[in-house]
Amino acid sequence: xxxxxxxxxxxxxxxxxxxxxxxxxxxxxxxxxxxxxxxxxxxxxxxxxxxxxxxxxxxxxxxxxxxxxxxxxxxxxxxxxxxxxxxxxxxxxxxxxxxxxxxxxxxxxxxxxx
Numbered sequence: 859x860x861x862x863x864x865x866x867x868x869x870x871x872x873x874x875x876x877x878x879x880x881x882x883x884x885x886x887x888x889x890x891x892x893x894x895x896x897x898x899x900x901x902x903x904x905x906x907x908x909x910x911x912x913x914x915x916x917x918x919x920x921x922x923x924x925x926x927x928x929x930x931x932x933x934x935x936x937x938x939x940x941x942x943x944x945x946x947x948x949x950x951x952x953x954x955x956x957x958x959x960x961x962x963x964x965x966x967x968x969x970x971x972x
Contacts, residue, residue: 867938870910870924874936879926881935885952892933899929901955907934908960911941925953 882893889898908926921941928934939949 867912867922867924871936871938874924874926877926879928879934879936881933883927883935883937885937885946885949887948888952890927890929890937890952892935894935895933897929897933899933901952903931904929904956906953906956906958909958913941927956 881895883890884893885891886898889900890904891898904927906925907928909923911921911923913921921944923939923941925937925939926934927937937949939946
């Protein structure tokens, strides 16, 4: 996701949707639940293919992360969480057990100005 213009959460999610990450995920207990299909996946059954972390320079409310995830059975989608003090502990615990392939950080200074 190193393309230019990928400087907002909405732009990254839209790009991932175009690339086939069309499912939306939520962590439910110790499993990842696909909100559209209802399928559930254990941590060992999913891989984080990519992630983008957005970090505000001075505003902790401006910290979030979007994960591009794929199940071993081929279901692809996104999981969004806050980053830092507002992160969901259930998501953090689940992701500790998930394989990560790559990711990047977008700082507020990198974002295009209106």
